[in-house]
Amino acid sequence: MPFREINSKMIEATVQPGTKIFSQRGAMLAYKGDVSFTPNMQGGQGGLASMIGRRVAGEATPLMTVEGSGTVLFGHGGHHIQVIGLSGDTLYVEADRLLAFDGTLQQGTMFMGSQGGVMGMVRGQVSGQGLFTTTLKGHGAVAVMAHGGVIEVPITPQRPVHVDPQAYVAHHGDVRNKLSTALGWRDMVGRGSGEAFQLELSGTGAVYVQASEEKL
DSSP: OOOOEEETEEEEEEEEETOOEEETTTTTEEEEEEEEEETTSSSSSSSHHHHHHHHHHHOOEEEEEEEEEEEEEEEEEEEEEEEEEEEEEEEEEOOGEEEEEEETTTHHHHHHHHTHHHHHEEEHHTOOOOOOEEEEEEEEEEEEEESEEEEEEOOOOEEEEOTTTEEEEEEEEEEEEEEOOOOOOOTTTTTTSOOOEEEEEEEEHHHHHHOOOOOO
């Protein structure tokens, strides 16, 4: 894993010859060694076609390619940072939450309606995440940003996890997600709990939840 947590808001990345890291532009705080930072006009991996797809989907956050030999400190906006390791599975995360990720990971986008159908699309509107989300697949590490601390909640086949859409950060594994509702007569007359919509995640994996209902 190329990332080491310095504190809750800074990570150190180890850059080695022949490898690359992608990071959000402007996220470099300091570095040591012979390291270069190049704006990535394709917004990550996958070439021109993939770049066009991400821009159409609204998932093309400005990235830079980090190469060379040395160490780099990353942080952005004072946001809390969570490093997530992937072992061949897929991470689902909004592009604007990506701080940095291993260059070996395969980047793509997913239509929200493909998981949860219409309610998947409604989820995107309720949570402010739109109709698409970014995917990263393979073996490597990803550093994501969040408000407040982040906890990892395991998802097992026997016990789905329900998350406030605004507190959701990312998830990985063989997981299906959909928007569920708890609207009842109390909600109709203005006496609801304020928790009418939740994300229901089922399967095997983990979801990351931030300590805030505020988006980045």
